[in-house]
Amino acid sequence: MALLEIENLKAGYGRIEVLHGISLRLEAHTLCAIVGANGAGKTTLLLALSRLIPIREGRVTFDGRDITRASSHSVVRAGLVQVPEGRRMLASMSVEENLQVAGEAAHRGSAGSGVTEMYERFPILGTRRSLAAGSLSGGEQQMLAFARALMARPKALLLDEPSMGLAPKLVETVFEIIAQERARGTSILLVEQNARKALALADYAYVLERGTISLEGKGSELLGREEITAAYLGEITGPSSR
Amino acid sequence: MLVQQLANGVFLGAVYALFAIGYTLIFGVLDILNLAHAAIFMLAAFVALSLAGLGVPLVLAFALALVVAGLLGVLLDRVAFAPLRRRNAGTLVPLISSIGAAIIMQGVARGIWGPDEQRFPANALSTAEIHIGSLTVGALDVVILAIALVLMGVLSYVLRSTALGRSIRAVAADRVAAALLGVDIERTIALTFFIASALGGAAGILIGLQYNSVSLDMGARIELKGLAIIILGGMGSVTGAVIGAFLLGAVETLSVAYISSSYRDAIAFGVMFLILVLRPTGLFGKRALRAA
Ligand SMILES: Nc1ncnc2c1ncn2[C@@H]1O[C@H](COP(=O)(O)OP(=O)(O)OP(=O)(O)O)[C@@H](O)[C@H]1O
Ligand SMILES: [Mg+2]
Numbered sequence: 001m002a003l004l005e006i007e008n009l010k011a012g013y014g015r016i017e018v019l020h021g022i023s024l025r026l027e028a029h030t031l032c033a034i035v036g037a038n039g040a041g042k043t044t045l046l047l048a049l050s051r052l053i054p055i056r057e058g059r060v061t062f063d064g065r066d067i068t069r070a071s072s073h074s075v076v077r078a079g080l081v082q083v084p085e086g087r088r089m090l091a092s093m094s095v096e097e098n099l100q101v102a103g104e105a106a107h108r109g110s111a112g113s114g115v116t117e118m119y120e121r122f123p124i125l126g127t128r129r130s131l132a133a134g135s136l137s138g139g140e141q142q143m144l145a146f147a148r149a150l151m152a153r154p155k156a157l158l159l160d161e162p163s164m165g166l167a168p169k170l171v172e173t174v175f176e177i178i179a180q181e182r183a184r185g186t187s188i189l190l191v192e193q194n195a196r197k198a199l200a201l202a203d204y205a206y207v208l209e210r211g212t213i214s215l216e217g218k219g220s221e222l223l224g225r226e227e228i229t230a231a232y233l234g235e236i237t238g239p240s241s242r
Numbered sequence: 243m244l245v246q247q248l249a250n251g252v253f254l255g256a257v258y259a260l261f262a263i264g265y266t267l268i269f270g271v272l273d274i275l276n277l278a279h280a281a282i283f284m285l286a287a288f289v290a291l292s293l294a295g296l297g298v299p300l301v302l303a304f305a306l307a308l309v310v311a312g313l314l315g316v317l318l319d320r321v322a323f324a325p326l327r328r329r330n331a332g333t334l335v336p337l338i339s340s341i342g343a344a345i346i347m348q349g350v351a352r353g354i355w356g357p358d359e360q361r362f363p364a365n366a367l368s369t370a371e372i373h374i375g376s377l378t379v380g381a382l383d384v385v386i387l388a389i390a391l392v393l394m395g396v397l398s399y400v401l402r403s404t405a406l407g408r409s410i411r412a413v414a415a416d417r418v419a420a421a422l423l424g425v426d427i428e429r430t431i432a433l434t435f436f437i438a439s440a441l442g443g444a445a446g447i448l449i450g451l452q453y454n455s456v457s458l459d460m461g462a463r464i465e466l467k468g469l470a471i472i473i474l475g476g477m478g479s480v481t482g483a484v485i486g487a488f489l490l491g492a493v494e495t496l497s498v499a500y501i502s503s504s505y506r507d508a509i510a511f512g513v514m515f516l517i518l519v520l521r522p523t524g525l526f527g528k529r530a531l532r533a534a
Contacts, residue, residue: 050422076424088419090412101412104405105424152424 001064003028003156003187004049004080009058011048018044020211021058026156031178031188033198033219035228036208042191043085045208046158049189050082051075063155076106079155083162087145091134095125098133098148106152118147139170146177156187163194175201199223246377247499248492253383255491256390257452261445261464262471262483263397264438270414270478271434274333277340278318279442280461280468281347286311286443287450287460288355294366304389304447311443315435318343324428344461351458359457367454386448393444394484397437401480410434414478470514476524485525490514 004026012018018041026032036042047053049060051072060068062080070078090098099118103111119126122143128136133144142162149157159178163171175197182188182201192198199205202219207228215222222228261283268276286307293303322343326336370381401407409430412420421427449464450456471490475482490510497509518524 052418052421071426071428072421073424073426076422081424082422084419084422088416088422090415090419092415093408093411097408097411100405101408101420101425102423105409105412105420105426109405148423 001061002026003063004189005059005061006049007059009045009048009060010056011044011053012056013044013053017056018211019048022208022211022213024206024213026187026189027203028155028187029182029185030203031182031190031201033195033202033205034189034191034208035195035198035205040208041211042208043160046082046084046160046189046191049075049080049158073105076152077108079152080158081106081149081152081154081156082158083145083149083160085160085164087138087141089133089136089141089144092132094130095133095136095144096129098144099125099151102148102151111151114151114153118150121150122147138166139173142166142170142174143177146181150181154186156189157181159188159190159192161191161193163192163197171197195228196223199228243499247495249377249379251492251495252488253379253387253452253491254495255488256387256394257445257448258464258467258471258491259484259487260390260393260441260448262468262475262487263394263480264442264445265468265472266475266478266480266483267410267434267438267441269472270480271410271431272323272327272336274323274336275340275469276318276323276438277337277465278322278344278347279439280465281344281351282311282314282318282439283442283446283464284456284458284461285314285347285351285446287446287456288351288360289443290447291360291362291450291456292355294362300362300366304444307447308440308443311446312436312440314347315439315442316432318439319432319435324431327431348458348461355458357458359455361454361456362451367451382451386452389444390448393441397441398480400437406430406433467510470511472524474514474517474524476526479524479526482524482526 002025006022006024009022010017010019022045034042034045044053048055051067051070055068058068059066062075062078065078067075067078067080090101093101096115099115100111103114119129124140125144125147128140133141136144146162162178163174166174171194178188178190179201190198190202199219199222205217205219205222206213207215207222215225215228264279265276268274289310290303290307293306294300298306318340322339323336326339368381372379372381372384401410409420409425410433412423412425413427413430417427446460449460467490471486472483474489475484475486493510493513494506497506501509
């Protein structure tokens with residue numbers, strides 16, 4: 001059984017159904033990429049998995065447990081943690097408080113040694129510890145967003161466009177962090193605009209198109225497919241990958 | 243004379259602050275005004291008075307009534323706010339449902355305690371006075387002030403330096419981000435209601451003691467002041483609410499002393515109006531709770 005299994009998931013907002021029956025598997029210790037155009041429903045899928053929007057139909061199991069109706073905090077405590085789109089800093093709280101809140105919430109109590117571990121892993125955060133998170137640069141905020149999620153000691157990470165809006169050098173750093181985290185054994189579901197990089201790193205990948213999975217396969221396979229190169233890698237409009 | 247009036251203003255302001263902080267906390271976390279806050283303020287005073295009437299020592303009666311007020315707040319959230327929250331009902335509908343809750347609590351209070359003003363048992367309150375130079379203050383006022391300041395100090399410590407405080411500020415800053423970090427949102431909201439309502443209840447008991455009078459309309463009399471204070475302080479800012487409260491207390495006592503007691507509220511609200519014309523966002527923004 002896969003670590004995360006999604007069967008025929010339907011979800012949306014109000015009367016609008018955005019996801020029309022998604023099935024997807026994330027195997028333990030692997031990285032799975034989801035690519036798709038703007039508005040395809042990638043963020044909606046991650047929000048449903050983190051239990052922030054209702055799942056109308058279908059079933060989600062994580063680590064052998066049915067989480068289709070679970071609460072958002074119990075999902076985090078089970079080890080499924082999201083780094084949200086746009087980073088969502090607790091802007092007026094300090095870097096350290098952002099980490100503390102995360103650790104305390106995930107472990108119901110003290111943040112323990114997690115905070116110092118994160119400073120060792122991301123030294124820049126240590127030097128910024130008492131600054132308001134909102135005052136950090138984009139790259140620093142993304143690191144804090146990662147560190148905050150890692151405070152929960154996740155089994156699986158849901159990453160929603162972690163390289164969005166970052167300078168090329170920082171994009172490299174972000175992908176390095178992702179690769180490191182996978183090497184440590186964390187499973188990763190990665191949503192990326194930067195499809196080429198994501199597919200290159202992915203064990204397996206899905207293409208999400210208007211709320212349904214239109215294509216799936218090994219990352220390297222999809223990278224070679226013509227329709228993918230045309231639609232998501234910008235080969236026709238130019239070499240940039242947004 | 244001036245010093246005496248300012249001292250009186252401080253006694254009044256401290257209790258106003260305690261009351262107004264309750265609005266601020268809930269507004270900070272939920273973006274809604276809890277218009278049942280004043281009803282809990284009143285109920286807590288009645289509960290403390292009844293306990294004192296049964297012979298419970300005043301300190302214990304005070305503590306028990308605080309817990310009752312806090313639990314009433316949690317119940318209020320469950321009944322009047324949580325169901326609407328689940329349906330994403332916005333901010334106006336909860337406002338109306340909190341008015342409904344206030345009317346129900348008012349009715350329950352009338353049913354239990356009757357329509358008349360009530361007083362604490364004759365021997366329960368100290369009438370001692372303390373003289374400092376030309377200044378005369380009641381020992382009771384000093385105790386009330388001390389209790390109010392201690393409660394505000396505890397609140398400030400909790401918000402700034404405890405896991406609970408951090409989770410409250412996280413929910414106030416960004417509920418979605420907090421949820422994604424694993425903060426139990428509903429539990430945090432419930433605890434916020436407990437704290438806010440216990441503080442509001444404390445204010446009710448302390449005002450009841452200060453004037454030795456507990457009545458059904460005591461909530462209505464302070465409600466607008468509390469709302470004015472939090473608007474003045476900047477919605478959602480605890481520091482702003484405290485400063486706004488002391489300002490209102492001072493303006494009220496000074497206008498009674500130097501102008502006329504019949505213009506007290508008119509002058510107090512006039513001053514607030516002027517400040518808001520100059521600073522429409524209030525003294526502090528909502529960010530202050532988040533930064534605390
Ligand atoms: N809060 C919301 N209320 C209503 N509709 C929404 C909401 N959020 C997203 N949608 C709609 O749902 C659809 C999917 O949006 P979603 O954000 O999941 O796309 P996405 O694949 O993450 O896109 P992007 O690449 O731009 O991040 C879009 O049509 C969007 O307009
Ligand atoms: Mg998105």
